[in-house]
Amino acid sequence: MFGIDSPELLVIAVVALVVIGPKELPGMLRSWGKWMAQMRGMASEFRGHVDEMVRQADIDDVKKQLTGSQGLDLQALDPTREIKSALQEGMAEGEKAMAEAKAQIDNPLVEPESAPQIAAEPALETATAAVTAEAAPAAEPAPSASEPAVPAADEKPAKAVAVG
Structure with missing residues (x-):
């Protein structure tokens, strides 16, 4: 010491x-x-x-x-910021879709982007059935008086005639 x-x-x-x-x-x-x-x-x-x-x-x-250091950005690793940005993007897309839908509802004169294809197909089938029925009337038996005439599902019913 x-x-x-x-x-x-x-x-x-x-x-x-x-x-x-x-x-x-x-x-x-x-x-x-x-x-x-x-x-x-x-x-x-x-x-x-x-x-x-x-x-x-x-x-x-x-x-x-x-x-x-340039290689490590601590704020970029924040998961809450990533979640918030994803939610904001989704909300913006939803608001845009809602605005487009409202514009279409408010203006009914605007034609839709694509016309429905379903309406054209039954009209074509009924025209084809009418031409076929005129061409071969003897092929189908005539309905008897006891059986009521039932129109086909895709045919339009004829106007009723008043009997009297």
Whole structure:
């Protein structure tokens, strides 16, 4: 300790015993021990503060490296921002579709984008059936008086004639 060997320490103890005296020496050693404990406490507190400053400086350096690097964008990794943008895109598409539908409902004179194909097909079938019926009237038996005439599902019913 402090470069003092045991023979030198023994000489210091004998000189202190002679100078201070045997009655005052235990009190003096006690106060010297308290003083040393206080000095050690202050040294450990100082060391703790220095370590905290170094740790804080290291954290600041790491933070600067992370925010300064071009390869890593922490805000781009935010999942809530991605979800919000997807929801906003969906809402914009929905609002656009609603506006188009409202415009079509408000203006009934505008023709639809594609005409329904179903209306043209039954008209073609009825025209074909009428031509076929005129060409071969003897092929089908005439309905008897007891059986009512039932029109085909795709044929239009004829106007009723008043009997009377």
